[in-house]
Amino acid sequence: MLDFTVSHRDGEARRGLLRLRHGEVHTPIFMPVGTYGAVKGMSPSALEEVGAQIILGNTFHLWLRPGTEVIEKFGGLHGFNGWNGPILTDSGGFQVWSLAALRNISEEGVRFASPINGDRLFLTPETSMQIQTALNADVVMIFDECTPYEIKGRIIEKDEAAASMQRSLRWARRSKSAFEALNNNNALFGIVQGGMHEDLRLESAQALDDIGFHGYAIGGLSVGEPKADMQRVLAFTAPRLAPHKPRYLMGVGTPEDVVEGVHQGVDMFDCVMPTRNARNGSLFTGRGDLRLRNARYRDDSSAIDPECRCYCCRNFSRAYVHHLQRVDEMLGAQLATIHNLHFYLDIMRQMREAIEAGCFQRWREDFLKKRAEGV
Template sequence: MKLTIDVAATDGAARTGTIATPRGVLPTPLFMPVGTKAAVKTLTPPDLEALGVPLILGNTYHLMLKPGADLVADLGGLHRFMSWDGHVLTDSGGFQIFSLKPKVTDEGATFRSTYDGSTHHLSPEEAAVIQSKLGGDIQMVLDVCPPLPSTDRVVRAAVERTGRWAERGRRSFLEQGGWRADRGLDQAQFGIVQGGIDHALRAESAQRTVAIDFDGYAIGGLSVGETRAEMVPALAAALAHLPEDQPRYLMGVGDPASIVEAVGLGVDLFDCVLPSRHARHGTVLTGEGRLMIKNLAYERDEGPLDATCPCSVCARYTRAYLRHLHRLGEPTGAHLLTVHNVAWLSNLVVGLRAAIAEGRYDAARRAVLDVWG
């Protein structure tokens, strides 16, 4: 199912609009929290609904191991399994090729389970089948994400293998069309652009991926060791060759400075574990930068985490109380800090939509970079 974006306003290359799917409408730009194991850590689906989150990401590698794709399919797919009516995007396992360093050949990747040490093989075809069983709204094609810095040879090899796998993954996805239709699934599949920080390779990978004709497009392999100054022009080189009428998704990027730079180039979708991971370690996102809640300065502080934040946590709880919970390792503390961080980052992106619509994106971008750059 090809997804298109209805652009409502632009300001330079930045754009705001909507992506219509069979499940509903996604406003853009949009940040999606990561629900690795069919849950955003410490949050429930009602929490996400209250925060206005319309899209979350599920991790194919972890879900194929526990509880298993067949079990999820038998129980009605991720939406029913999680009791979540919003959208779900599933990644392909490509990031785990980067992070877990499995044995990789042209046939696919052979992983050792992080749970019990058992061996599992994941090919581009199997990644498409597993994600169809998981039943998300959008699935990603399997790719190879090289770390940065890497040699030219390593990055070139990743682009070549990603291109070949994209053709195989797309073929597998299309061959399952009848299977998905029988189960009432109307999924989209996104291709992924690689190429490190080599502008020519980024352009080449984008052109090859578009030629396969995916339902949307993602840029992977950034925010994996390079500087932001290296990331931004590499991202621009890829975006220049992606269709303007389809969604553009920058994978694994969630820091405010990178988000505003990417939105300014025309990116629509983002995901990252940053807000929930920061919360568990006591790092709070605020309009004045990072706040470390464990610091002694907040022991008697009766103010909110961020006086400008409209979230339920800032409306009710003090820094002193949240510091107390965090220092004792109380799960409630991680929950409340995660609610705030997800709300804060989501509200940042909502604010960027308004800035684009009102023709003041550059000023909004500079304001974020002054704090987070």
């Protein structure tokens, strides 16, 4: 089912091995996001080549299209999308929560109109567990309420954050009961909420630990709060999660955010940033970010990142990928995606090695300094 061991520690940073039903994951790790079951522009073999070990699928989107009854015919998402490694699915809560105008939240669950065809739908902890079981994800996330940072420009009050966190705890208990009733033998992760308040975060983390999950995620960050608040809550929460279970920071973030997360003891990350930015012509390099569509790269014969060993940087120039993106050739988005995902996965590899060697702090300072210097 699931086994997690931490082999090395360097400060709060951890080097570990997560065993899931579809394979092993070396941590810390970044998980590319495959919203509709595919990481945009990336075949499973291309994902393997950039070093992906585990990918993420979105329960909400797969539930609407193609629908769980289709994926069930293939025995789950692995049989459908051809990715043989581990898959983590989110609970659908975050997407439903993002539909602000279309939804109605009650204690039972969330009613909403399908953004595809307007059908009236109802998502609850129980239905989320049924869908994620049908998808046969290696890691299932509990159905929770993502506490917003602000509503219509007003920063939410502490009592609102507390009420939201308490509802998420009740939904966490229902999620676990439903998961067990379905005889699901994959892993189930709890999600710590509590907004920007340390005492609420601690209460949430302790209550989830009492319920008992295979791993713990930090939710409700990178939802519009100032960076300093995110870092404060992360630095408080991550080291307080169960030391022998995997820790996952949801939906975060820039390369600097990911390095900061590892520094605080987080093992798993996901974010659309590397894939989305690639399609928009924003490329990550060890010397800062590069706006590839800028006219200055029109005849630049160097690789996107001369220090990068990805398929794109080994074979193509900035000028060529710039050209492909300017004329909207799909290969332009694909090559940029290969590079950006390789960049994220390669810094994870470098961090794993630095933690093993006991030199993570020096690696971190060096990385941040070079990135800040710019291209």
